[in-house]
Amino acid sequence: MDAKGAPLPTPPSPNPSSGSASGAIDAPKPMLAFHFLRALSRVHAGPARRRTRTISRAAYSSMARAAGPRRAWSRALLRQAQARRSTTLASRRAAVLVRRRVAAGPAPPLALPRLTGRSSGSSGETSAARAPLLPPPPPAPRQAGEPARSDALRRLVPGGAGMEYCSLLEETADYVRCLRAQVQLMQGLADLFSCQ
Amino acid sequence: MSGRRSRGSVSEEEINELISKLQSLLPTARRRGGSSSSSSQASTAKMLKETCSYIKTLNREVEDLSDRLTDLMATMDQNSPAAEIIRSLLR
Numbered sequence: 242m243d244a245k246g247a248p249l250p251t252p253p254s255p256n257p258s259s260g261s262a263s264g265a266i267d268a269p270k271p272m273l274a275f276h277f278l279r280a281l282s283r284v285h286a287g288p289a290r291r292r293t294r295t296i297s298r299a300a301y302s303s304m305a306r307a308a309g310p311r312r313a314w315s316r317a318l319l320r321q322a323q324a325r326r327s328t329t330l331a332s333r334r335a336a337v338l339v340r341r342r343v344a345a346g347p348a349p350p351l352a353l354p355r356l357t358g359r360s361s362g363s364s365g366e367t368s369a370a371r372a373p374l375l376p377p378p379p380p381a382p383r384q385a386g387e388p389a390r391s392d393a394l395r396r397l398v399p400g401g402a403g404m405e406y407c408s409l410l411e412e413t414a415d416y417v418r419c420l421r422a423q424v425q426l427m428q429g430l431a432d433l434f435s436c437q
Numbered sequence: 438m439s440g441r442r443s444r445g446s447v448s449e450e451e452i453n454e455l456i457s458k459l460q461s462l463l464p465t466a467r468r469r470g471g472s473s474s475s476s477s478q479a480s481t482a483k484m485l486k487e488t489c490s491y492i493k494t495l496n497r498e499v500e501d502l503s504d505r506l507t508d509l510m511a512t513m514d515q516n517s518p519a520a521e522i523i524r525s526l527l528r
Contacts, residue, residue: 285510292510297503390485397492410455413488417462420495427502434509 269307273419273426276303281430298322298343304423313408314416317400460484463491 280299284292305318321343328339394409395401398416401409465487 281506281510289511292507293500293503296506297500300499300503390482390489393489394485394492397489397496407452407455410452410459413492414455414459414462417459417488417492417495420492420499421462424495424498424502427499427506431502431505431509434506 270422270426272307273304273422276306277423277426277430279303298325300423300427304419308415308419312412312415313400313404314398314412315419321399456481456484459488463487 277300280303281296284295284299287295301318302322305315305322308315310316310319324339325343391406391409394413395404398409398413401412404412463484
């Protein structure tokens, strides 16, 4: 974990070959640690209310940031986080809609009956649904031979609703790897903090 | 990889390959007497089910750990060695 010692103002560029054992490109652990620790320090400096929720959200956003925009799930998570941040400044109604959406967890929003309007630009402050809407999920499995169980998977993996079955499997694998690394990181931190 | 996506349909072998790759990630990667059985619908469905429950388990762990970290952060001494390490990392 040498990359963590570098006192750079900008995070070190992710090096895909730096540590993943599986042969596939994965979010390297120093990047994960950097983003999460930074988020944690912000949480610590902030208000003490609802910290658990803030920390768990920070976990997912830092996971997405470490993975970068090349993955659909990380892009979906970053979009959700952005929508959350921006609607705290917007109208009350929009904030309620977004809160309801993200309260469902990291899963992408399905076609809720309350979603109104589609904002085309990314800078509309007062439109009700600022976050880009995902295409409505297909009522039946997309491809022949795709099992019905894949719908549950689509709900669990962020951004999974609009994907092809093949991409869904790839994204799931990457998501599981990163999620596992995030859990390991948090576990290590908890152990570190609890043995002072 | 992009060449695969540009075709209209994806071959079953590719899907099976992805599924077995996913399966190897799960903690319950049991080799059920030969991996050629992955083409059957039943084991695919079971594998997806295991994946779903594993993701849910990981989500729950994130929540639990967030809880733990919240408590630990509340009681963390500003000058503890751990806090010092973190501060130096982020400087």
